[in-house]
Amino acid sequence: YVIHYGDSGTMDRASKSGKPWGVGEASSAYYSTPEQVAKTYGERAYESFLGRMEGVAVETYAHLLNQRKYGASYRSVFNVVWYGLQPLPLGMADTTKPPTLDDGVFFPAFVEDKPGVQPERLGPYCTTLNPGYDPSLPLYQTWPLFDAIKDAQAEPPVDFPLSNPPPAPADEPPPAPTVKSVDLLAGAGGKLREQLAALGISFDDLKPSGKPDLLFIDGDNPPEADARQTIDAVLGAGGTVMIWGVSSDTLPKLNALLPAPLELTDRKSSSLVCDVTDPVTAGLKPSGMYFSELSPQIILNGGLGGPLVEKSSVLLKACDTDWLKWNKEAEYAKTAMVLRSEREAKPSGAALIESKQGGGRLLVCNLPADSPLFKAQTLDRRILENLGVPLKPTVDIGGPFLTTGQMVRVLACGRFESTGDNAEKDFVDPTKGGGMRDNNEVQNKRWHVAASNKGVFDLRQPPLDGPGDNAVTYLSFWMLSSRSLDNLLLEPNVPKLDLKLQTGDAIELWLNGKTVVTNPDAAGGDLLASGLPLQQGWNHFLVRLAHAAGDDKFQAQLVCNQPDFLNDLKSAMQKP
Numbered sequence: 001y002v003i004h005y006g007d008s009g010t011m012d013r014a015s016k017s018g019k020p021w022g023v024g025e026a027s028s029a030y031y032s033t034p035e036q037v038a039k040t041y042g043e044r045a046y047e048s049f050l051g052r053m054e055g056v057a058v059e060t061y062a063h064l065l066n067q068r069k070y071g072a073s074y075r076s077v078f079n080v081v082w083y084g085l086q087p088l089p090l091g092m093a094d095t096t097k098p099p100t101l102d103d104g105v106f107f108p109a110f111v112e113d114k115p116g117v118q119p120e121r122l123g124p125y126c127t128t129l130n131p132g133y134d135p136s137l138p139l140y141q142t143w144p145l146f147d148a149i150k151d152a153q154a155e156p157p158v159d160f161p162l163s164n165p166p167p168a169p170a171d172e173p174p175p176a177p178t179v180k181s182v183d184l185l186a187g188a189g190g191k192l193r194e195q196l197a198a199l200g201i202s203f204d205d206l207k208p209s210g211k212p213d214l215l216f217i218d219g220d221n222p223p224e225a226d227a228r229q230t231i232d233a234v235l236g237a238g239g240t241v242m243i244w245g246v247s248s249d250t251l252p253k254l255n256a257l258l259p260a261p262l263e264l265t266d267r268k269s270s271s272l273v274c275d276v277t278d279p280v281t282a283g284l285k286p287s288g289m290y291f292s293e294l295s296p297q298i299i300l301n302g303g304l305g306g307p308l309v310e311k312s313s314v315l316l317k318a319c320d321t322d323w324l325k326w327n328k329e330a331e332y333a334k335t336a337m338v339l340r341s342e343r344e345a346k347p348s349g350a351a352l353i354e355s356k357q358g359g360g361r362l363l364v365c366n367l368p369a370d371s372p373l374f375k376a377q378t379l380d381r382r383i384l385e386n387l388g389v390p391l392k393p394t395v396d397i398g399g400p401f402l403t404t405g406q407m408v409r410v411l412a413c414g415r416f417e418s419t420g421d422n423a424e425k426d427f428v429d430p431t432k433g434g435g436m437r438d439n440n441e442v443q444n445k446r447w448h449v450a451a452s453n454k455g456v457f458d459l460r461q462p463p464l465d466g467p468g469d470n471a472v473t474y475l476s477f478w479m480l481s482s483r484s485l486d487n488l489l490l491e492p493n494v495p496k497l498d499l500k501l502q503t504g505d506a507i508e509l510w511l512n513g514k515t516v517v518t519n520p521d522a523a524g525g526d527l528l529a530s531g532l533p534l535q536q537g538w539n540h541f542l543v544r545l546a547h548a549a550g551d552d553k554f555q556a557q558l559v560c561n562q563p564d565f566l567n568d569l570k571s572a573m574q575k576p
Helices: 008-015 034-041 049-069 144-153 192-198 227-236 251-255 331-343 374-386 563-568
Strands: 002-004 022-025 182-185 214-218 240-244 272-274 313-318 350-357 360-365 409-417 448-451 471-481 497-503 506-511 514-519 525-529 537-547 553-560 570-572
Touching: 002 008, 008 049, 022 049, 034 049, 049 144, 049 331, 182 192, 192 214, 214 227, 227 240, 227 360, 497 506, 497 537, 506 525, 514 525, 537 553, 553 563
Parallel strands: 002 022, 182 214, 214 240, 240 360
Antiparallel strands: 272 313, 313 350, 350 360, 409 448, 409 471, 471 537, 471 570, 497 525, 497 553, 506 514, 506 537
16 A cells, blocks of 8 residues: 555555555655745745755655654655755865866776776766765765754654754734835836836925935836935935936946945846845845745846945845745756756845945845736835835735736636537636635646736746647736625616626636626637626626647736726635
């Protein structure tokens, strides 16, 4: 009786079967992402691959003890050699550089007709065992998983020192607003004012009568050189100047405003960490700065470097671990790729720096101010709150729909293979909307937040995975209505709410578990769900898109004959 990835229930059944039983393979060592490990091990899982492996080790230790508890005839997890040990850099003394074909361990030349295996080269990181290949390296080098297995399998078991996860950092509420006046300088075509207003800054309410407490500079579209006088005046008065955004195209113009040259590196990152403890980054946790499982994944599209950074404090920086080298990558390569991402030299990944200038301070930030992701917008808002900026409590961020009615983000699950017996299969039950939540699993896939590019969703891009053609994708969202739209007898002046859908797929739309519109044509096209019968309260929508081949784009737009009602609607990715 062999169990594959079992739990307490399956072990209990096996123990009562009257047969010898065991677990052939278990633990999340080969697949779990930092977000999955963090559910039991906390924030440390996001900080480094070691932190992730500590969490996996704790999970595995508990699993082996459970196997022992239920009397397994043999106890096993997956696995000691490939995930319990680290890939070794054979024949490579300098691990700060990428390996080349000249690195590794080399053997004598191949001899024709000689019996036996004749390896000619073993490259760096191709193995976790070193039975003398490279005398400068140990026989093996462990991850915490190795020690967890050893301690759990000991007779009697030995207490594993990491059994208790690190204490969770306390939630810190944002400070009370202290900034009384805000101004912004930008060149022609600058968009920063509009972007910061969308994040909740009311420039009209905070208009300065003299020097502002806080001066923003549009780094992507800098003002002319004479703005340096205004910058120096604000800093001289003890104020704060924050440059938001850096572009290689306009960097020379921006440098004319700075006390030392700034450089933009080619460093990209999908996750950030705090480099020092500072009031500007108070309350920020690694989980809130991890974007590797979202779309778009990149939160830093160019690191800050150069003399200005060298003279400044780095408050936020790219995580040294590139989680995109691990998440959903092939098993034969991911263990080495993620380790290399930590070891190899990288250009500066500073994302937020602070420089004391006279009695004031200069901040430079290269995070996106206009991300479609609620998580990124929350990060931006917390930095602004930490600076003391009063923000509007309700802004147009986070929900699936903008107040204009355009859908910009949604909870998505797919792409399910729809060939053969699966061609007409319903992979998701439209009546189970409450269970459609971020990271919840359904049919071996997970729900994830997907973001649009200017209202257009590309369903062939992450976080969705699976076949590009002949695939089914589901989109889920909720809408809160203050009025019932399904009974004209209750209210004669009921608003008429429509949902315009544009897709190249066959489509079905459910509202509160009932089909409201469908188009089985695989070529798709424009579709109108007219007169949506919303109930008062929260309403669940589910879209099923069956894609045949080619590009897979989707758009949705709410339209109402009473615009004020559209402004009052609230939307959410999952049931509040």
